[in-house]
Amino acid sequence: MGGGSVRIGTSGWVYPPWRGVFYPKGVTQKRELAYLSNQVTSIEINGSFYALQRPESYQKWRDETPDGFVFSVKGPRFITHMKRLKDADLTLANFFASGVLALGAKLGPVLWQLPENFKYEPPVLEAFFKALPRTSTAAASVARGHDSRLDGRAWTETDADRPLRYALEVRNPEFKRPEFEALAREHGVAVVIADTAGRWPRFDEVTADFVYVRLHGDEELYTSGYTSDALDRWAAKVKKWRKSADVYVYFDNDVKxxxxxxxLSLIERL
Incomplete structure (x- = not known):
């Protein structure tokens, strides 16, 4: 059968409320990633959003997961929320030098999530999209431009030359315009299809050679589960998308x- 690959998983894996509920008693915190990654096919690393991680963390995550597993990496809020995508040459250098490339073949898309008060600014977006390295070799080269904060803890190599993919999640209604989707398509950036219980705008256009879906909750943000009917509907969408693109789906309704x-229920349906 032709078509794209499908990866389904969760946004992160370190959640105390999952212990004894999803993670069985006896699965220690150190073994949670190994336990989850043997049941789902991808996971979003979201610690990278809050702070630059270290190369040894990425190496550990790479080594604790099965062959063929893929991580998405959430780009730092320092870039999206504080710098607001500006000064990308240095901020991207530090991000890529922090160890992302140590994931090797397990590095999937990089996700950028913009804050709700980030309005549509075409020149800023265009400059940022142009600054993104499109291969792991280019990213290693960018990483070598890191500043002194990463001296002695930088990872600036890649084991092979692989394409890099980027997804952008926007949360301001100003982005609901054809010009934005055209800009994303021109640069091969996937506009995230986010289910946010109606809180933020919903996009359904495919703008890259892959589809990136984040499911934050069916009726209540981050909290409510998906009914059987809702999962059937998402499964039908994924089947349609995968005819022509790779698909990544992450559940972020982590509260309960x-x-x-x-x-796991969506994986069963596919």
Whole structure:
């Protein structure tokens, strides 16, 4: 059968409420990633959003997961929320030098999530999209431009030359315009299809050679699980998309351990 690959998982894996509910008693915190990654096919690393991680963390995550597993990496809020995509040459250098490339073949898309008060600014977006390295070799070269904060803890190599993919999640209604989708398509950036219980704008256009879906909750943001009917509808969408693109789906309704169960239910349907 032709078509794209499908990856389904959760946004992160370290959630105390999952312990004893999804993670069985006896699975220690150190073994949670190994346990989850043997049941889902991808996971979003979201610690990278809050702070630059270290190369040894990425190496550990790479080594604790099965062959063929893929991580998405959430880009730092320093870039999206504080710098607001500006000064990308240095901020991207530090991000890529922090160890992302140590994931090797397990590095999937990089996700950029813009804050709700970030309005549509075409020149800023265009400059940022142009600054993104499109291969792991180019990213290693960018990483070598890191500043002194990463001296002695930088990872600036790649084991092979692979294409890099980027997804952008926007949360301001100003982005609901054809010009934005055209700009994303021109640069091969996937506009995230986010289900946010109606809180933020919903996009359904495919703007890259892959589709990136984030499911934050069916009726209540981050909290509610997905009904059987809702999962059937998402499964039908994924089947349609995968005819022509790779598909990544992440459940972020983590409050009551719905995310891993919903991910497993969607995997079953596919």
């Amino acid at each position: 351990a719905h995310a891993p169960r919903d991910a």
